[in-house]
Amino acid sequence: EAGVAQSPRYKIIEKRQSVAFWCNPISGHATLYWYQQILGQGPKLLIQFQNNGVVDDSQLPKDRFSAERLKGVDSTLKIQPAKLEDSAVYLCASSLGDSRITNTGELFFGEGSRLTVL
Amino acid sequence: AQSVTQLGSHVSVSEGALVLLRCNYSSSVPPYLFWYVQYPNQGLQLLLKYTTGATLVKGINGFEAEFKKSETSFHLTKPSAHMSDAAEYFCAVRGVTGGGNKLTFGTGTQLKVEL
Numbered sequence: 001e002a003g004v005a006q007s008p009r010y011k012i013i014e015k016r017q018s019v020a021f022w023c024n025p026i027s028g029h030a031t032l033y034w035y036q037q038i039l040g041q042g043p044k045l046l047i048q049f050q051n052n053g054v055v056d057d058s059q060l061p062k063d064r065f066s067a068e069r070l071k072g073v074d075s076t077l078k079i080q081p082a083k084l085e086d087s088a089v090y091l092c093a094s095s096l097g098d099s100r101i102t103n104t105g106e107l108f109f110g111e112g113s114r115l116t117v118l
Numbered sequence: 119a120q121s122v123t124q125l126g127s128h129v130s131v132s133e134g135a136l137v138l139l140r141c142n143y144s145s146s147v148p149p150y151l152f153w154y155v156q157y158p159n160q161g162l163q164l165l166l167k168y169t170t171g172a173t174l175v176k177g178i179n180g181f182e183a184e185f186k187k188s189e190t191s192f193h194l195t196k197p198s199a200h201m202s203d204a205a206e207y208f209c210a211v212r213g214v215t216g217g218g219n220k221l222t223f224g225t226g227t228q229l230k231v232e233l
Binding site for chain 1 (some may be wrong): 127152154159160161162163164167208210220221222223224225226
């Protein structure tokens with residue numbers, strides 16, 4: 001079974017530029033998450049989708065970050081304009097979703113996209 | 119709201135020694151608890167999880183963790199460390215949102231294994 005795919009793995013940009021990250025979850029997983037992991041910290045949830053709807057974006061800096069999951073499968077996270085403090089690894093994860101009684105909440109993660117803002 | 123606290127951002131052990139990584143949780147409902155491992159330049163991989171039932175949970179690579187409600191703890195242990203265990207370990211607690219699961223992570227513990 002294919003895992004969560006993310007691209008690009010690495011991106012270097014200058015501040016005020018824009019960047020986009022792509023994620024393709026595990027087939028059949030209804031829930032998709034974007035986490036931000038700053039060096040030395042644990043992952044922080046940015047946004048959570050259930051199919052193509054947003055269920056939690058409370059920690060997404062909406063003035064510069066946006067995300068979409070138009071067809072309920074793959075997703076794109078965009079940052080525009082980037083700031084120095086956006087340097088981090090952006091992790092995409094997926095899970096089956098709460099609709100299944102047997103679902104115990106395990107998230108499956110991609111390898112991440114490392115962003116460096118200069 | 120759920121949260122976890124990992125005590126010790128860096129832990130160093132000798133190869134063959136006991137590994138103990140500490141995690142305490144805060145939750146207003148019975149928690150689901152997880153330990154994830156992250157190797158350099160890789161994503162997070164599930165080590166083990168506690169949902170219900172037996173409080174001693176066994177995971178991959180010889181790791182185990184015990185859920186202790188009275189101590190609100192979920193410490194990760196391994197009897198004998200191996201060089202390949204060097205990685206960063208994250209404790210996480212599950213919250214429930216309207217449409218799916220949400221994991222809240224601790225700040226991580228970097229495990230170093232020395233010869």
